[in-house]
Amino acid sequence: MLFKETCQNTIQNDITVSGIGLFTGEKVKITIHPAKADHGIVFKRVDLLNKPILKADLNLVREANRRTLVGSGKNYVQTVEHILSAFAAYNIDNALIEIDGSEVPVFDGSSKIFADLIEEAKVQKLDQKAKVLSLKEPVYFSENYIHLIALPSNEYKISFTLHHPSSEFLKSQYFSYTVDKKTYKTEIAPSRTFSVYEEIKPLLDKNLIKGGSLKNAVVIKDNKVMNEGGVRYDNEMVRHKILDLMGDLSLIGTRFLAHIIAIRSGHLSNIKFAKKLLTYLQGGEI
Ligand SMILES: [Zn+2]
Secondary structure (H helix, E strand, O other), X not given: OEEEEEEEEEEOOOEEEEEEOOOOOOEXXXXXXXXXXXXXXXXXXXXXXXXXXXXXXXXXXXXXXXXOXXXXXXXXXXXXXXXXXXXXXXXXXXXXXXXXOOEOXXXXXXXXXXXXXXXXXXXXXXXXXXXEEEOOOOEEEEEOOEEEEEEOOOOOEEXXXXXXXXXXXXXXXEEEEEOOHHHHHHHHXXXXXXXXXXXXXXXXXXXXXXXXXXXXXXXXXXXXXXOOOOOOOOOHHHHHHHHHHHHHHHOOOOEEEOEEEEEOOOHHHHHHHHHHHHHHHOOOXX
16 A cells, blocks of 8 residues: 655765675775666676676565575675664665675664665755655564564664673664664664674684674673773664664665564575565555
Protein backbone atom coordinates (compact mmCIF):
# COMPACT_ATOMS: atom_id res chain seq x y z
CA MET A 1 0.00 0.00 0.00
CA LEU A 2 1.32 3.44 -0.87
CA PHE A 3 1.29 5.42 2.35
CA LYS A 4 2.34 8.86 1.19
CA GLU A 5 4.58 10.54 -1.28
CA THR A 6 7.59 12.67 -0.55
CA CYS A 7 10.61 13.80 -2.58
CA GLN A 8 13.57 11.58 -3.44
CA ASN A 9 16.98 12.68 -2.18
CA THR A 10 20.62 12.51 -3.17
CA ILE A 11 23.68 14.38 -1.88
CA GLN A 12 24.73 17.85 -3.10
CA ASN A 13 28.51 17.36 -3.34
CA ASP A 14 31.03 14.56 -3.93
CA ILE A 15 32.60 12.96 -0.87
CA THR A 16 35.92 11.06 -0.93
CA VAL A 17 37.26 9.06 1.97
CA SER A 18 39.73 6.19 2.51
CA GLY A 19 40.10 3.47 5.10
CA ILE A 20 40.71 -0.25 5.54
CA GLY A 21 38.26 -3.12 5.15
CA LEU A 22 37.46 -5.10 8.30
CA PHE A 23 37.72 -8.51 6.63
CA THR A 24 40.19 -7.83 3.79
CA GLY A 25 42.50 -5.47 5.68
CA GLU A 26 42.97 -3.65 2.34
CA LYS A 27 43.09 0.10 2.02
CA VAL A 28 40.13 1.28 -0.04
CA LYS A 29 39.06 4.67 -1.36
CA ILE A 30 35.41 5.53 -1.88
CA THR A 31 33.98 8.56 -3.65
CA ILE A 32 30.26 9.17 -3.28
CA HIS A 33 28.66 11.14 -6.10
CA PRO A 34 25.17 12.66 -6.38
CA ALA A 35 22.81 10.71 -8.65
CA LYS A 36 19.53 11.47 -10.37
CA ALA A 37 16.09 10.24 -9.33
CA ASP A 38 15.32 6.50 -9.60
CA HIS A 39 19.05 5.72 -9.89
CA GLY A 40 19.12 4.00 -6.50
CA ILE A 41 22.24 3.37 -4.44
CA VAL A 42 24.81 1.95 -6.86
CA PHE A 43 28.42 0.87 -6.34
CA LYS A 44 31.03 1.10 -9.11
CA ARG A 45 34.12 -1.10 -8.79
CA VAL A 46 36.63 1.27 -10.38
CA ASP A 47 39.51 -1.16 -9.70
CA LEU A 48 38.02 -3.83 -12.00
CA LEU A 49 38.23 -4.07 -15.78
CA ASN A 50 35.42 -2.03 -17.40
CA LYS A 51 34.52 -0.59 -13.97
CA PRO A 52 31.29 -2.57 -13.50
CA ILE A 53 28.39 -1.15 -11.52
CA LEU A 54 26.48 -3.02 -8.84
CA LYS A 55 23.14 -1.98 -7.36
CA ALA A 56 22.59 -2.20 -3.61
CA ASP A 57 19.74 -4.65 -4.16
CA LEU A 58 18.35 -7.33 -1.88
CA ASN A 59 18.22 -9.83 -4.73
CA LEU A 60 21.97 -9.43 -5.25
CA VAL A 61 22.92 -10.37 -1.67
CA ARG A 62 25.33 -13.31 -1.98
CA GLU A 63 26.51 -13.71 1.62
CA ALA A 64 25.29 -12.48 4.98
CA ASN A 65 27.72 -14.11 7.38
CA ARG A 66 29.03 -11.54 9.90
CA ARG A 67 28.64 -8.82 7.21
CA THR A 68 26.47 -8.27 4.12
CA LEU A 69 27.94 -8.87 0.66
CA VAL A 70 26.23 -7.95 -2.62
CA GLY A 71 27.30 -8.99 -6.10
CA SER A 72 28.46 -11.96 -8.10
CA GLY A 73 31.74 -13.23 -9.49
CA LYS A 74 34.44 -10.62 -9.07
CA ASN A 75 31.95 -7.76 -9.08
CA TYR A 76 30.98 -7.70 -5.42
CA VAL A 77 31.17 -5.34 -2.45
CA GLN A 78 31.12 -6.50 1.14
CA THR A 79 30.37 -4.86 4.48
CA VAL A 80 27.84 -2.57 2.81
CA GLU A 81 25.57 -2.35 5.86
CA HIS A 82 27.05 0.63 7.72
CA ILE A 83 27.11 3.08 4.80
CA LEU A 84 23.64 1.90 3.71
CA SER A 85 22.34 2.40 7.25
CA ALA A 86 23.45 6.04 7.20
CA PHE A 87 21.89 6.56 3.76
CA ALA A 88 18.62 5.12 5.08
CA ALA A 89 18.66 7.40 8.13
CA TYR A 90 19.09 10.48 5.92
CA ASN A 91 16.61 9.19 3.30
CA ILE A 92 19.29 9.24 0.59
CA ASP A 93 17.62 7.26 -2.22
CA ASN A 94 20.18 7.91 -4.96
CA ALA A 95 23.99 7.92 -4.99
CA LEU A 96 26.87 6.48 -6.98
CA ILE A 97 29.65 5.06 -4.79
CA GLU A 98 32.92 4.56 -6.62
CA ILE A 99 35.06 2.05 -4.75
CA ASP A 100 38.55 0.78 -5.64
CA GLY A 101 38.34 -2.47 -3.69
CA SER A 102 35.91 -5.17 -2.57
CA GLU A 103 35.03 -3.89 0.89
CA VAL A 104 33.59 -0.64 2.25
CA PRO A 105 36.10 0.75 4.79
CA VAL A 106 35.19 0.03 8.40
CA PHE A 107 36.63 3.22 9.97
CA ASP A 108 35.85 3.02 13.70
CA GLY A 109 33.31 0.17 13.28
CA SER A 110 30.32 2.52 13.43
CA SER A 111 28.49 4.62 10.82
CA LYS A 112 29.39 7.94 12.44
CA ILE A 113 31.79 8.94 9.66
CA PHE A 114 29.12 8.27 7.02
CA ALA A 115 26.55 10.38 8.91
CA ASP A 116 29.13 13.18 9.28
CA LEU A 117 30.04 12.99 5.58
CA ILE A 118 26.40 13.07 4.45
CA GLU A 119 25.87 16.19 6.56
CA GLU A 120 29.03 17.75 5.11
CA ALA A 121 27.95 16.91 1.54
CA LYS A 122 24.37 18.05 2.32
CA VAL A 123 21.17 16.28 1.40
CA GLN A 124 19.83 17.39 -1.99
CA LYS A 125 16.08 17.14 -2.64
CA LEU A 126 15.09 15.98 -6.09
CA ASP A 127 11.90 16.94 -7.91
CA GLN A 128 10.70 13.38 -8.34
CA LYS A 129 8.54 11.72 -5.71
CA ALA A 130 9.76 8.90 -3.48
CA LYS A 131 7.48 5.99 -2.75
CA VAL A 132 6.92 5.33 0.95
CA LEU A 133 5.17 2.00 1.43
CA SER A 134 3.29 0.78 4.49
CA LEU A 135 1.74 -2.42 5.77
CA LYS A 136 -1.88 -3.41 6.35
CA GLU A 137 -0.97 -6.43 8.44
CA PRO A 138 2.09 -7.82 10.25
CA VAL A 139 4.84 -9.59 8.32
CA TYR A 140 7.18 -11.87 10.24
CA PHE A 141 10.15 -14.17 10.02
CA SER A 142 10.70 -16.68 12.81
CA GLU A 143 13.35 -19.39 12.99
CA ASN A 144 14.48 -21.09 16.21
CA TYR A 145 15.31 -18.29 18.66
CA ILE A 146 15.34 -15.50 16.04
CA HIS A 147 12.18 -13.46 15.45
CA LEU A 148 11.58 -10.45 13.24
CA ILE A 149 8.17 -8.82 12.98
CA ALA A 150 7.06 -5.79 10.97
CA LEU A 151 3.93 -4.22 12.43
CA PRO A 152 1.81 -1.67 10.57
CA SER A 153 2.81 1.81 11.73
CA ASN A 154 2.77 5.39 10.51
CA GLU A 155 6.44 5.77 11.42
CA TYR A 156 9.64 3.75 10.88
CA LYS A 157 10.60 2.39 14.26
CA ILE A 158 12.89 -0.43 15.41
CA SER A 159 12.75 -2.21 18.77
CA PHE A 160 15.59 -4.70 19.18
CA THR A 161 16.39 -7.29 21.82
CA LEU A 162 19.88 -8.72 21.88
CA HIS A 163 20.32 -11.84 23.97
CA HIS A 164 23.71 -13.43 24.32
CA PRO A 165 23.47 -16.04 27.09
CA SER A 166 27.04 -17.27 26.66
CA SER A 167 28.43 -13.84 27.56
CA GLU A 168 28.07 -12.67 31.17
CA PHE A 169 28.93 -9.18 29.95
CA LEU A 170 26.37 -8.93 27.15
CA LYS A 171 23.48 -10.93 28.62
CA SER A 172 20.43 -9.05 27.27
CA GLN A 173 20.15 -5.54 25.89
CA TYR A 174 17.09 -3.74 24.55
CA PHE A 175 16.68 -0.49 22.65
CA SER A 176 13.79 1.09 20.80
CA TYR A 177 14.14 3.99 18.41
CA THR A 178 12.07 5.88 15.86
CA VAL A 179 14.18 6.43 12.74
CA ASP A 180 15.04 10.06 12.34
CA LYS A 181 18.34 11.56 11.16
CA LYS A 182 18.93 13.68 14.27
CA THR A 183 18.33 10.80 16.68
CA TYR A 184 20.32 8.49 14.38
CA LYS A 185 23.35 10.76 14.62
CA THR A 186 23.38 10.88 18.42
CA GLU A 187 21.91 7.52 19.43
CA ILE A 188 22.73 4.98 16.69
CA ALA A 189 25.54 6.07 14.32
CA PRO A 190 28.35 6.12 16.94
CA SER A 191 27.66 2.52 18.08
CA ARG A 192 30.43 0.18 16.96
CA THR A 193 30.51 -3.37 15.73
CA PHE A 194 31.42 -5.83 18.47
CA SER A 195 32.76 -9.31 19.01
CA VAL A 196 33.20 -11.75 21.84
CA TYR A 197 36.92 -12.61 21.63
CA GLU A 198 36.42 -16.27 22.43
CA GLU A 199 33.97 -16.53 19.47
CA ILE A 200 36.13 -14.79 16.89
CA LYS A 201 39.45 -16.37 17.95
CA PRO A 202 39.13 -19.20 15.38
CA LEU A 203 38.53 -16.60 12.63
CA LEU A 204 41.48 -14.50 13.80
CA ASP A 205 43.65 -17.64 13.88
CA LYS A 206 42.68 -18.38 10.26
CA ASN A 207 43.40 -14.73 9.33
CA LEU A 208 39.81 -14.19 8.18
CA ILE A 209 39.44 -10.80 9.89
CA LYS A 210 42.55 -9.16 8.46
CA GLY A 211 41.62 -5.56 9.27
CA GLY A 212 40.07 -6.16 12.71
CA SER A 213 41.51 -4.33 15.72
CA LEU A 214 40.43 -2.49 18.83
CA LYS A 215 40.34 0.64 16.64
CA ASN A 216 37.33 -0.64 14.70
CA ALA A 217 35.44 -3.02 16.96
CA VAL A 218 34.44 -3.40 20.57
CA VAL A 219 35.99 -6.64 21.78
CA ILE A 220 34.76 -8.43 24.87
CA LYS A 221 37.22 -10.86 26.46
CA ASP A 222 36.79 -12.62 29.80
CA ASN A 223 33.59 -10.59 30.20
CA LYS A 224 35.43 -7.29 30.00
CA VAL A 225 35.60 -4.67 27.25
CA MET A 226 39.20 -4.68 26.01
CA ASN A 227 38.99 -1.23 24.34
CA GLU A 228 40.54 1.69 26.10
CA GLY A 229 37.74 4.04 27.07
CA GLY A 230 35.19 1.21 27.30
CA VAL A 231 31.82 1.47 25.58
CA ARG A 232 30.15 4.56 24.10
CA TYR A 233 26.73 3.62 25.56
CA ASP A 234 25.83 1.06 28.23
CA ASN A 235 23.85 -0.75 25.54
CA GLU A 236 26.14 0.07 22.59
CA MET A 237 25.84 -3.46 21.17
CA VAL A 238 22.06 -3.49 20.72
CA ARG A 239 22.26 -0.02 19.18
CA HIS A 240 24.75 -1.42 16.65
CA LYS A 241 22.36 -4.28 15.91
CA ILE A 242 19.76 -1.63 15.00
CA LEU A 243 22.35 0.17 12.83
CA ASP A 244 23.05 -3.09 10.96
CA LEU A 245 19.35 -3.95 10.61
CA MET A 246 18.61 -0.53 9.08
CA GLY A 247 21.39 -1.10 6.53
CA ASP A 248 20.18 -4.58 5.64
CA LEU A 249 16.52 -3.51 5.35
CA SER A 250 17.47 -0.58 3.11
CA LEU A 251 18.41 -3.15 0.45
CA ILE A 252 14.62 -3.41 -0.11
CA GLY A 253 15.24 -0.30 -2.22
CA THR A 254 12.00 1.50 -1.34
CA ARG A 255 11.24 3.48 1.78
CA PHE A 256 8.64 1.97 4.06
CA LEU A 257 6.94 2.66 7.37
CA ALA A 258 6.68 -0.12 9.95
CA HIS A 259 7.50 -0.91 13.53
CA ILE A 260 10.18 -3.59 13.29
CA ILE A 261 10.48 -5.80 16.36
CA ALA A 262 13.67 -7.84 16.20
CA ILE A 263 14.84 -10.49 18.64
CA ARG A 264 18.37 -11.89 18.32
CA SER A 265 18.62 -11.37 14.58
CA GLY A 266 21.81 -10.99 12.54
CA HIS A 267 22.62 -10.31 8.89
CA LEU A 268 21.42 -13.67 7.60
CA SER A 269 18.00 -13.48 9.27
CA ASN A 270 17.75 -9.75 8.49
CA ILE A 271 18.11 -10.57 4.79
CA LYS A 272 15.60 -13.46 4.90
CA PHE A 273 13.12 -11.17 6.65
CA ALA A 274 13.80 -8.30 4.23
CA LYS A 275 12.95 -10.63 1.33
CA LYS A 276 9.60 -11.52 2.92
CA LEU A 277 8.90 -7.87 3.60
CA LEU A 278 9.77 -6.89 0.03
CA THR A 279 7.48 -9.58 -1.37
CA TYR A 280 4.66 -8.29 0.83
CA LEU A 281 5.31 -4.64 -0.05
CA GLN A 282 5.23 -5.55 -3.75
CA GLY A 283 1.83 -7.12 -3.19
CA GLY A 284 2.99 -10.71 -3.55
CA GLU A 285 2.21 -13.89 -1.63
CA ILE A 286 4.22 -14.41 1.56
ZN1 LIG B 1 27.76 -3.79 11.83
